[in-house]
Amino acid sequence: MITVSDKRVLLILPALIILFFNSIFPILIVVNYSFQEPFAAVLKFVGWDNYIQVLQDSAFLAAFRRNVYFSSVTLVIEILLGLALALIIRERGKFASIVSAAIILPSLIPYVSIGILWRLLAMTNGPLSLILKLLGINYSLMSGSNALWTIIIMDVWHWTSLVFLLVSAGLMTIPDVYYTAARVDGAKKWQTFRLITMRGLKPMLILVTLLRIIDSFKIYDENVILTGGGPGRSTEFLSVFLVKKILKEWAGGFGAAASLIYLVQVIVICYVIITLLTRGRGMLERPIQ
Amino acid sequence: MRKKRKRAGKILKVILYLFIIFVFLFPIYFMLITGLKTGAEIETQTTFYPHKLNMSNFKQMFDGVWLRCLLNSFKICLLSIALCLPLSFLAAYVFSRIEFVGDTHLYFWLITNRMAPAACFVLPFFAIYNNIGLFDTIWGLTLVYTLFNLPLSIWVTMGFMDVIPKELDEAAFLDGYSVWGYFWKVLIPVMRPGLIAVGLFIWMFSWTEMIFASTLTSVRAKTLPVQLLVAVTRLGYGVDWGMAAAGGTISIIPGLILIFIARKYLIRGFVPLRRF
Numbered sequence: 429m430i431t432v433s434d435k436r437v438l439l440i441l442p443a444l445i446i447l448f449f450n451s452i453f454p455i456l457i458v459v460n461y462s463f464q465e466p467f468a469a470v471l472k473f474v475g476w477d478n479y480i481q482v483l484q485d486s487a488f489l490a491a492f493r494r495n496v497y498f499s500s501v502t503l504v505i506e507i508l509l510g511l512a513l514a515l516i517i518r519e520r521g522k523f524a525s526i527v528s529a530a531i532i533l534p535s536l537i538p539y540v541s542i543g544i545l546w547r548l549l550a551m552t553n554g555p556l557s558l559i560l561k562l563l564g565i566n567y568s569l570m571s572g573s574n575a576l577w578t579i580i581i582m583d584v585w586h587w588t589s590l591v592f593l594l595v596s597a598g599l600m601t602i603p604d605v606y607y608t609a610a611r612v613d614g615a616k617k618w619q620t621f622r623l624i625t626m627r628g629l630k631p632m633l634i635l636v637t638l639l640r641i642i643d644s645f646k647i648y649d650e651n652v653i654l655t656g657g658g659p660g661r662s663t664e665f666l667s668v669f670l671v672k673k674i675l676k677e678w679a680g681g682f683g684a685a686a687s688l689i690y691l692v693q694v695i696v697i698c699y700v701i702i703t704l705l706t707r708g709r710g711m712l713e714r715p716i717q
Numbered sequence: 718m719r720k721k722r723k724r725a726g727k728i729l730k731v732i733l734y735l736f737i738i739f740v741f742l743f744p745i746y747f748m749l750i751t752g753l754k755t756g757a758e759i760e761t762q763t764t765f766y767p768h769k770l771n772m773s774n775f776k777q778m779f780d781g782v783w784l785r786c787l788l789n790s791f792k793i794c795l796l797s798i799a800l801c802l803p804l805s806f807l808a809a810y811v812f813s814r815i816e817f818v819g820d821t822h823l824y825f826w827l828i829t830n831r832m833a834p835a836a837c838f839v840l841p842f843f844a845i846y847n848n849i850g851l852f853d854t855i856w857g858l859t860l861v862y863t864l865f866n867l868p869l870s871i872w873v874t875m876g877f878m879d880v881i882p883k884e885l886d887e888a889a890f891l892d893g894y895s896v897w898g899y900f901w902k903v904l905i906p907v908m909r910p911g912l913i914a915v916g917l918f919i920w921m922f923s924w925t926e927m928i929f930a931s932t933l934t935s936v937r938a939k940t941l942p943v944q945l946l947v948a949v950t951r952l953g954y955g956v957d958w959g960m961a962a963a964g965g966t967i968s969i970i971p972g973l974i975l976i977f978i979a980r981k982y983l984i985r986g987f988v989p990l991r992r993f
Binding site for chain 2: 434436437439440442443444446447450451453454455457458461513516517523524526527529530531532533534536537538539540541543544545546547548549551553554555558585589593596597600642645646648649652653656666667670671674675680683684687688690691694695698699
């Protein structure tokens with residue numbers, strides 16, 4: 429029986445110390461800033477003013493709504509598409525392995541380069557507008573709704589690969605014996621899919637849902653490069669909004685308060701999802717052996 | 718009849734595969750050839766191969782500021798691996814083997830650091846780094862990256878560690894191994910594929926990160942993604958898309974190499990994550 433008096437528990441300290449300085453310390457600074465006007469000539473305590481300002485700021489609320497919309501749309505498309513691709517390309521063989529390499533590739537490209545790549549495709553004389561013109565659609569990044577949809581499609585192109593990767597890894601863990609048994613028992617195709625494949629994939633789908641929600645709430649790089657939040661504010665998501673406020677407008681107190689609200693939002697959303705999906709068993713649940 | 722249908726299905730599948738390859742590789746191909754075009758060709762027409770080959774964009778990648786950024790990116794990736802891999806190994810060992818008061822909460826807190834949007838930390842790090850002289854240094858950036866590298870790598874390492882039975886520990890200690898001797902001679906060799914996967918994750922994050930790199934560096938420690946951002950967003954000059962495309966192409970290369978050499982590790986790296 430291993431007890432708490434075990435000295436090996438100290439091995440966790442290096443990681444904890446570094447994370448403490450990287451996480452708790454900055455958050456304390458943000459909390460401190462959020463109650464004052466940090467870049468003003470004379471420091472003064474302003475109480476909850478910054479928070480009230482953020483929550484009444486129409487641009488912040490619009491960015492939040494936009495981000496929720498963006499995250500849900502991309503989540504649904506990516507999960508369905510990635511799942512379908514992983515199920516189709518399940519066989520072994522040279523051709524299938526080239527196809528899966530092509531699908532995985534986007535997830536290993538720096539986000540900035542993804543932005544550049546799609547900017548090149550979406551340029552006035554780029555292939556995207558050329559193809560869409562053939563279909564009779566007038567396309568331009570200068571139009572708000574077109575820009576928003578370009579970001580959504582770019583995100584799908586970028587991150588379907590992650591869903592594909594994780595679902596493929598999940599499929600590897602389902603033993604072939606299950607399928608043989610199902611065939612012997614005369615199970616229908618749909619039954620096999622629902623009861624064996626989907627059940628085996630469930631933990632992976634939970635994980636990938638979580639990862640995608642976390643990351644699509646953080647979208648910044650591609651957003652900045654592709655549209656810079658424009659035209660107007662039509663594609664401004666939370667991160668872009670925040671960085672603009674802090675580094676362009678030097679709104680320190682406002683930025684700090686907005687940072688905290690944003691942070692709490694994301695963590696609450698994730699906590700709710702984890703609790704729902706693991707049915708409240710938490711994250712350190714050890715397998716029954 | 719049945720044979721015919723099977724053949725039709727096969728052809729359909731080949732067409733589908735080719736279509737998938739096209740969708741995922743064409744944009745990358747287009748970026749590569751844009752880097753090989755002359756500026757006039759990019760601005761004035763849509764072409765699907767460079768009519769006049771122009772190597773100067775790619776030559777500049779290995780010269781001056783671009784080369785420095787490329788090397789900085791490499792250094793930061795290697796330093797991150799050297800720093801995070803041992804730390805996450807030790808932490809994962811504790812979480813996996815020892816139960817202590819509040820371990821679940823501590824673990825959840827660790828993972829929330831992976832969830833936190835980087836943009837929320839821009840302001841405090843900017844303030845801290847300006848005051849303690851870590852602004853625009855490679856070490857500073859490496860240190861910030863641990864904020865996101867450590868949670869994920871502890872998470873993944875945990876997954877690999879949990880599969881190894883506790884009895885192995887006990888048997889080794891009975892045989893007279895010290896804790897460090899056990900790590901070095903037994904546990905690390907057993908976990909090597911997992912640790913390689915964790916290293917790859919750390920590499921990919923550090924290679925692609927931009928929001929911290931762009932706010933915490935200016936000249937000396939600038940990384941490749943930041944230089945790309947600068948190339949695309951400099952105001953008033955008109956963007957040199959050829960250069961941006963060449964830089965973007967260069968930034969893909971490590972990922973490309975990983976896919977061919979280490980895809981096995983990459984996919985396997987995700988397997989233990991399924992349980993959390």
